[in-house]
Amino acid sequence: MPLNENKSHGVPKSHPRFSSLKYRHKIIEGMKNLVVAEAGLIAHGRGECFDYIIGEKTIKTAKNAINAAVAVLLTAKRPVISVNGNVAALVPNELVALSKLLNIPLEINLFYSKEGRIKAITEVLKNAGATDIKGTNEDMMTELTGLESNRRKVDFIAKADVVMVPLEDGDRTETLKKLGKMVIAVDLNPISRTALWADITIVDNIIRVIPEMIETAKQFKKLNKKELIEIVNNFNNKLNIQKTLDLIIDYITKQKEEAFKILE
Amino acid sequence: MPLNENKSHGVPKSHPRFSSLKYRHKIIEGMKNLVVAEAGLIAHGRGECFDYIIGEKTIKTAKNAINAAVAVLLTAKRPVISVNGNVAALVPNELVALSKLLNIPLEINLFYSKEGRIKAITEVLKNAGATDIKGTNEDMMTELTGLESNRRKVDFIAKADVVMVPLEDGDRTETLKKLGKMVIAVDLNPISRTALWADITIVDNIIRVIPEMIETAKQFKKLNKKELIEIVNNFNNKLNIQKTLDLIIDYITKQKEEAFKILE
16 A cells, blocks of 8 residues: 655655655665665665666666566576565565565565564565565574574575575575576666676666566566577576666766756 | 774775775764764765775875865864865764864754754764864854855854865855955865865875875974965966866877776
């Protein structure tokens, strides 16, 4: 159920940075509700910056990666979507809708553990309609070998073949890959360790990615397995990241003159 | 007095991201002490990202801007350095050292006002040895016309000819310019409104800028007025920003191959 977001942070809808300020507010509120870690605010800022230099829109290479990601999730045996605090704070409704549409569980997996955080995130997801939430009972969890952080504690992820990791840290992505899992990452930094290690890297803002994945999933559900596998096989992640860097270079090159127009 | 920073956030000095994590910790601590606004964490994250794409070092164009900035501050009639929460949290000792070396007051000026914030920042600056702090008594302040945010409330800034604004918002920079003041900005985003509006834009991390300015000021104090004015006259801010964008493009171009080497 969407909130009256226009009122929630006192910024008028006409403000040129309305959307950015709205999600910034959600992250800050998330911190106050224990959902978001303090370092999650800093991570959100890093994302904002990278979003600027792709022009704050879903660029073509991101759409290619989204197509491959949805095709993989539709053909996987035991896929799972990992959820952290920032994702839960930013797009809980959309995430639950995607999870239900693809019939894939959500697993809470946090870098920063803190008393009450898992419970707070579980509440957010339940309020958004989630019924299949993993990673909520630490006693039932196993540990990924080769990973020191709190992220090592996993539930369904331990036996998953495909793990979608929106807003992830590099160490875990590397570990998941080394354990033979296929990793789908959403990361605005195209050359973060996560972006480089993942099999499919979606360089785009999570607030645009999940709705786009939902639309894509609705279409791709009509395709057969062979067609889906072809989409995956035609996708080259390294090349796609390099093309993303080209688009960023194009954007910055254009800004060498464009940016100064505000002074005219 | 430097803290034992190695212990303060539990990250070993050998960690490849030690410096970044140390300052991230200072910002989070700053928030807990009221010095930093919540949105200041997000702003810090944006800075981190832009710092990546200049290679986390003081690039040549930043050094050019630092030279021009120091020369201007040494020849100005009534210069002032504006201080916000993030700057106070990150480099209080360095800031006070620069202020004393140049004999320039510090003025606390905040976008996010909150009960106790000015007092908290004053404490931080006093602990760092500051004796000349402006902007601490709201009753004594005037308001800049044309500015809606809390930043409109100013003290010494009202009559200053040169204002150095480290980590600034675009609205105030524009207002200061329109009031005929010369603005020196420190901003990691080379095409933010602040960066574009300022007379001298230092695109570099504040943690490197202030120490570099201190070293430069020690040298430039030996120059005469004519020599200092020549340094200022030879500086072209638009061209310098465009060259900064070129350096960023070079960096990203190099990353198209370099970045993937971590997978080898």
